[in-house]
Amino acid sequence: MSTTVTTPPTPAAGRPSPEPVPRPPLPPSPMRSLTARFFLVLVCYQAFHQVEHAIEAVQLNILHHREARTLISGIDFEYVHFGANALLLYGLVAVVVGAGRSTRERLRTERRWGWYAMVAALVVQSFHVFDHTVRLIEYLQSGGQPPEGTFTVWLNPVWFHFGINLTVLVGMVCAFFGMGMQRCLRAAPPVPRASATPGSRTAGR
Numbered sequence: 001m002s003t004t005v006t007t008p009p010t011p012a013a014g015r016p017s018p019e020p021v022p023r024p025p026l027p028p029s030p031m032r033s034l035t036a037r038f039f040l041v042l043v044c045y046q047a048f049h050q051v052e053h054a055i056e057a058v059q060l061n062i063l064h065h066r067e068a069r070t071l072i073s074g075i076d077f078e079y080v081h082f083g084a085n086a087l088l089l090y091g092l093v094a095v096v097v098g099a100g101r102s103t104r105e106r107l108r109t110e111r112r113w114g115w116y117a118m119v120a121a122l123v124v125q126s127f128h129v130f131d132h133t134v135r136l137i138e139y140l141q142s143g144g145q146p147p148e149g150t151f152t153v154w155l156n157p158v159w160f161h162f163g164i165n166l167t168v169l170v171g172m173v174c175a176f177f178g179m180g181m182q183r184c185l186r187a188a189p190p191v192p193r194a195s196a197t198p199g200s201r202t203a204g205r
Contacts (some may be wrong), residue, residue: 114178
């Protein structure tokens with residue numbers, strides 16, 4: 001008794017293989033909308049912070065003033081700088097956690113450059129907070145003397161903090177648009193209620 005072996009059909013020569021269907025963009029939802037709005041607030045917060053450092057850099061390093069007078073120079077204390085940068089770092093972590101596990105997986109695979117920009121902003125801001133931690137410890141131990149920090153021993157401290165804040169801001173802006181946060185600013189549309197069909201009245205009415 002002979003047996004026949006069937007082979008699967010091979011695609012015709014020259015016929016392109018079917019391409020994978022791209023997944024649709026992340027639909028807006030109340031949680032994604034809240035996360036996107038919070039992230040937008042953080043971007044504006046860091047932009048204002050960067051303006052402060054730009055004014056300081058111009059006044060001290062270009063105009064050679066003895067001291068800088070910024071928009072909030074009245075609270076220019078080392079622990080204020082530490083708190084402001086730590087608050088931004090906690091906010092970035094909250095955005096990543098608030099996005100949800102499934103959303104983070106999709107961002108890592110479908111919006112890589114936006115996700116990598118977010119990771120870069122987190123890494124740089126983490127180092128920024130570390131530098132301000134060192135500065136705060138030096139400030140408290142010296143009784144209020146100007147601290148040196150980490151790399152500011154070799155670098156100009158004004159330009160150093162201007163550059164590191166600008167790097168974080170650029171990373172946040174790239175992450176916001178690269179991850180499609182602008183599409184999630186609107187909350188999800190309400191689910192329409194099912195309309196009653198004729199004859200669906202309850203018995204005895």
